[in-house]
Amino acid sequence: ISYPPPAIKSDSGDHTKWGEVETMLNMAAERIKKMGGKVELADAGTHQLPSGETVLLPPVILAEFAKDPKKATLCIYGHVDVQPAKMEDGWATDPFNLTEIKGNLYGRGATDNKGPVLAWLHAVESYQATKKEIPVNIKLIIEGLEEVGSYGLFKLIKKRRDSFFADVDFIVISDNVWATTTPALTYGTRGSSYFFVEIEGPKLDLHSGVYGGSIQEPMADLIALLGSLLDHTGKIQVVGVSDDVTPLTEDERKLYDNISFDLEEMKNVVGVKHFLQDTKEEVLMARWRYPSLSIHGVEGAFSDPGSKTIIPRKVTGKFSIRQVPNMDPPDVERKVKEHLEQVFSTLNSPNRLKVTATVGAKPWVANLQDSQYVAGQKAVKDVFGVEPEFIREGSTIPIAQTFQEETGKSVMMLPISGHDDGEHSQNEKISRYNYIEGTKLFAAYFYELSLLH
Amino acid sequence: ISYPPPAIKSDSGDHTKWGEVETMLNMAAERIKKMGGKVELADAGTHQLPSGETVLLPPVILAEFAKDPKKATLCIYGHVDVQPAKMEDGWATDPFNLTEIKGNLYGRGATDNKGPVLAWLHAVESYQATKKEIPVNIKLIIEGLEEVGSYGLFKLIKKRRDSFFADVDFIVISDNVWATTTPALTYGTRGSSYFFVEIEGPKLDLHSGVYGGSIQEPMADLIALLGSLLDHTGKIQVVGVSDDVTPLTEDERKLYDNISFDLEEMKNVVGVKHFLQDTKEEVLMARWRYPSLSIHGVEGAFSDPGSKTIIPRKVTGKFSIRQVPNMDPPDVERKVKEHLEQVFSTLNSPNRLKVTATVGAKPWVANLQDSQYVAGQKAVKDVFGVEPEFIREGSTIPIAQTFQEETGKSVMMLPISGHDDGEHSQNEKISRYNYIEGTKLFAAYFYELSLLH
Numbered sequence: 001i002s003y004p005p006p007a008i009k010s011d012s013g014d015h016t017k018w019g020e021v022e023t024m025l026n027m028a029a030e031r032i033k034k035m036g037g038k039v040e041l042a043d044a045g046t047h048q049l050p051s052g053e054t055v056l057l058p059p060v061i062l063a064e065f066a067k068d069p070k071k072a073t074l075c076i077y078g079h080v081d082v083q084p085a086k087m088e089d090g091w092a093t094d095p096f097n098l099t100e101i102k103g104n105l106y107g108r109g110a111t112d113n114k115g116p117v118l119a120w121l122h123a124v125e126s127y128q129a130t131k132k133e134i135p136v137n138i139k140l141i142i143e144g145l146e147e148v149g150s151y152g153l154f155k156l157i158k159k160r161r162d163s164f165f166a167d168v169d170f171i172v173i174s175d176n177v178w179a180t181t182t183p184a185l186t187y188g189t190r191g192s193s194y195f196f197v198e199i200e201g202p203k204l205d206l207h208s209g210v211y212g213g214s215i216q217e218p219m220a221d222l223i224a225l226l227g228s229l230l231d232h233t234g235k236i237q238v239v240g241v242s243d244d245v246t247p248l249t250e251d252e253r254k255l256y257d258n259i260s261f262d263l264e265e266m267k268n269v270v271g272v273k274h275f276l277q278d279t280k281e282e283v284l285m286a287r288w289r290y291p292s293l294s295i296h297g298v299e300g301a302f303s304d305p306g307s308k309t310i311i312p313r314k315v316t317g318k319f320s321i322r323q324v325p326n327m328d329p330p331d332v333e334r335k336v337k338e339h340l341e342q343v344f345s346t347l348n349s350p351n352r353l354k355v356t357a358t359v360g361a362k363p364w365v366a367n368l369q370d371s372q373y374v375a376g377q378k379a380v381k382d383v384f385g386v387e388p389e390f391i392r393e394g395s396t397i398p399i400a401q402t403f404q405e406e407t408g409k410s411v412m413m414l415p416i417s418g419h420d421d422g423e424h425s426q427n428e429k430i431s432r433y434n435y436i437e438g439t440k441l442f443a444a445y446f447y448e449l450s451l452l453h
Numbered sequence: 454i455s456y457p458p459p460a461i462k463s464d465s466g467d468h469t470k471w472g473e474v475e476t477m478l479n480m481a482a483e484r485i486k487k488m489g490g491k492v493e494l495a496d497a498g499t500h501q502l503p504s505g506e507t508v509l510l511p512p513v514i515l516a517e518f519a520k521d522p523k524k525a526t527l528c529i530y531g532h533v534d535v536q537p538a539k540m541e542d543g544w545a546t547d548p549f550n551l552t553e554i555k556g557n558l559y560g561r562g563a564t565d566n567k568g569p570v571l572a573w574l575h576a577v578e579s580y581q582a583t584k585k586e587i588p589v590n591i592k593l594i595i596e597g598l599e600e601v602g603s604y605g606l607f608k609l610i611k612k613r614r615d616s617f618f619a620d621v622d623f624i625v626i627s628d629n630v631w632a633t634t635t636p637a638l639t640y641g642t643r644g645s646s647y648f649f650v651e652i653e654g655p656k657l658d659l660h661s662g663v664y665g666g667s668i669q670e671p672m673a674d675l676i677a678l679l680g681s682l683l684d685h686t687g688k689i690q691v692v693g694v695s696d697d698v699t700p701l702t703e704d705e706r707k708l709y710d711n712i713s714f715d716l717e718e719m720k721n722v723v724g725v726k727h728f729l730q731d732t733k734e735e736v737l738m739a740r741w742r743y744p745s746l747s748i749h750g751v752e753g754a755f756s757d758p759g760s761k762t763i764i765p766r767k768v769t770g771k772f773s774i775r776q777v778p779n780m781d782p783p784d785v786e787r788k789v790k791e792h793l794e795q796v797f798s799t800l801n802s803p804n805r806l807k808v809t810a811t812v813g814a815k816p817w818v819a820n821l822q823d824s825q826y827v828a829g830q831k832a833v834k835d836v837f838g839v840e841p842e843f844i845r846e847g848s849t850i851p852i853a854q855t856f857q858e859e860t861g862k863s864v865m866m867l868p869i870s871g872h873d874d875g876e877h878s879q880n881e882k883i884s885r886y887n888y889i890e891g892t893k894l895f896a897a898y899f900y901e902l903s904l905l906h
Contacts, residue, residue: 194760194762202723202724203722203724204723206723208745208747208749208773209643209846209848210740211740212746212775212847213739213743213745214687214729214736214739214740214745215723215728219747219748219750220685221685223676223680224685227676227677227679232669232673232674234667269656270657270659270664271655271657272655272804275668275669276667277667283667286666287665287667291666293665294661295670296661296754296764297751297765298750298754299758301749301750301751301756302749302771303752304752305752307773308750309749310749311749313724318755318761320762322661347685348685351725358760393663394663394665395660395662395663
């Protein structure tokens with residue numbers, strides 16, 4: 001079956017189309033109001049585009065249902081904007097017309113994050129429909145710019161810390177995926193810093209035939225610098241950069257035993273003969289709880305197909321370091337700069353080195369003894385009959401760390417999306433199974449959380 | 454003053470505009486005929502474009518003036534096609550309207566190579582106008598595709614070796630520039646091989662947050678390989694690759710003493726604090742008579758401005774090695790491949806390495822005891838009153854090596870273009886001085902060469 005339009009193409013990538021995002025937010029707000037929620041469309045302020053133009057941001061939904069001071073208050077975060085999607089990208093079905101095929105619901109936003117947002121509302125509705133009291137007070141914060149970096153949201157959270165967030169006990173986010181086919185609770189994300197290593201030499205690009213051999217080429221300097229960052233086992237060579245990595249405890253190590261991650265299957269999915277590590281546990285830890293460094297590319301050198309015999313005058317190498325607790329991004333930045341400057345000094349180069357960094361997000365890790373994780377674990381057992389996998393994300397999801405830091409509240413990530421849902425890709429989907437069982441999980445989670453409060 | 458059109462825009466870069474190149478060749482042919490030359494517009498055959506399409510090549514002018522079997526026969530090479538040029542590229546004057554400013558004649562092709570071709574014709578005309586017998590037999594070979602790689606020319610030379618070239622004693626080329634403000638004879642050019650180092654890893658580009666730390670990244674392998682090629686003094690680290698470099702003799706070393714190359718001025722022109730070498734002689738030798746290796750760039754990695762956090766699945770590093778006598782390009786290729794494979798084997802990588810090479814041109818060096826160089830030296834003294842500088846070109850000029858190899862004749866490069874003429878650049882020019890004194894040099898050269906025969 002195919003669900004008819006109107007579809008709202010709330011792709012937030014192009015700011016000239018944020019009208020669609022607002023339409024989507026308004027639709028969500030109306031839905032919540034109909035359910036008896038009190039909704040504020042909170043002003044998110046303005047944002048300066050790279051062009052210098054300042055634009056008004058779409059609002060953020062701040063909503064709450066009837067409040068009982070005796071109950072715990074849970075604030076649910078979600079977003080209703082999506083990544084771009086077009087048939088021409090290789091979708092098998094219209095990405096903005098939800099289409100069911102063999103138990104999967106295909107459509108942009110199906111799993112990231114409209115599906116899970118609806119599942120939260122369904123969980124509330126399930127109590128309402130069965131005339132049962134919702135066992136926790138529910139608040140909602142729903143934004144429309146997650147896919148472009150949540151402009152305005154962090155400021156709004158700070159501003160409402162002592163009002164909207166004052167009575168919140170727990171914040172829950174369902175905006176990521178399971179690691180395997182087993183339900184999961186996510187208790188950490190890596191942070192990231194992005195580095196630009198610029199080497200500037202001659203005034204102009206030079207002919208390598210005419211000048212080659214007499215010039216200390218910026219590209220040769222850059223290759224030497226980039227080559228000093230890693231050894232071939234993937235170990236970061238920047239002195240001291242991994243010093244602050246939280247040591248692995250026995251309790252933490254045990255969490256990895258239970259994860260049904262299939263190393264052979266993953267080799268096939270990725271298409272590699274072997275990973276840098278030999279065991280499932282080591283590979284997952286490398287992705288989740290240890291830092292990593294990736295070299296992404298070089299700007300300013302010849303990058304087209306074919307051949308060109310130029311000595312580029314200025315080249316910029318780009319790499320990023322994924323960071324974990326308790327690494328401190330400014331400290332990492334300082335150590336990387338010192339390292340690069342030290343290596344550069346050994347090159348006796350007439351060229352100029354400039355290292356700049358942008359900090360993407362801080363790493364985040366939650367306390368698994370926290371009530372939310374205990375309740376989450378019980379809810380998974382209630383609905384799925386299995387123990388959840390306790391997982392982390394290798395990529396940054398800044399919102400978790402921001403909530404924790406800005407509000408001081410307990411934060412959990414409670415995914416219901418499948419590991420093969422293809423968020424951001426063509427043919428994004430959520431299965432009926434995950435959607436319906438996920439809704440049940442949320443409802444059970446309200447209940448289990450209330451018991452612990 | 455400004456010379457009126459019709460200008461012929463004989464830019465050979467775009468094959469759909471080769472009609473203009475033919476118009477230019479026809480104009481040159483008519484001019485030679487009017488001077489009493491016998492002209493053949495020789496069929497140069499066909500060429501296959503990268504698209505697969507086969508196109509007819511413009512003809513090549515093969516011309517000769519009256520022949521006296523007692524005289525030596527000199528064959529002059531030149532080309533009448535040019536590099537592209539547009540006002541928008543930053544020209545101060547219309548590139549296809551020859552414009553004189555303060556003794557310089559600005560226009561595309563003024564120095565590369567229409568000006569020198571005309572100077573050769575003027576040198577012949579100077580004998581005709583003064584009713585003096587030309588002291589050598591003159592042949593001309595003039596092409597219209599030099600700037601794109603002389604398609605068809607090398608085959609034609611081979612085909613006419615025993616006919617057009619059979620009675621040729623000397624081949625002279627004036628298609629390069631002086632090294633300084635002093636007239637020069639050019640006796641060598643470097644050759645070149647271009648290398649592609651491809652590392653292919655995962656099936657797809659990967660998110661560095663999700664996978665970083667578990668994957669041996671193709672870019673890290675590539676950086677390790679590229680970093681193994683050179684040390685920071687510019688010395689090539691590939692074992693054995695420089696073994697066949699002709700040792701420097703005392704006679705050759707002395708040639709460098711006389712070159713009025715100003716190292717400080719060159720630092721300013723290029724915009725570097727220092728070269729890899731300290732003295733004028735060392736810098737020139739590094740550019741002309743020793744091999745060099747330049748890393749040009751990486752294809753497949755992130756190369757745009759800004760940041761992107763992808764682990765690229767396949768990257769191709771590109772570098773070239775400038776080669777000198779008696780390095781042998783196939784031997785160099787073999788040694789480079791062995792070196793890269795050896796280094797790669799130490800990385801224990803699951804990725805796949807593929808090294809390919811294209812040979813651009815062989816190195817070329819002439820014998821300075823050859824009559825042409827003796828005559829050239831005398832002609833420079835006759836006209837300019839100074840000793841010429843004996844110079845080499847760091848870049849490839851395949852035509853000299855091709856003539857020498859295919860015809861077995863003596864080859865000399867006798868430039869009349871200034872070192873600051875900006876061939877291939879905006880505001881290309883030849884000075885009135887170089888144009889007129891260059892014409893005299895050519896006429897004197899005919900005379901001096903005849904004395905030695």
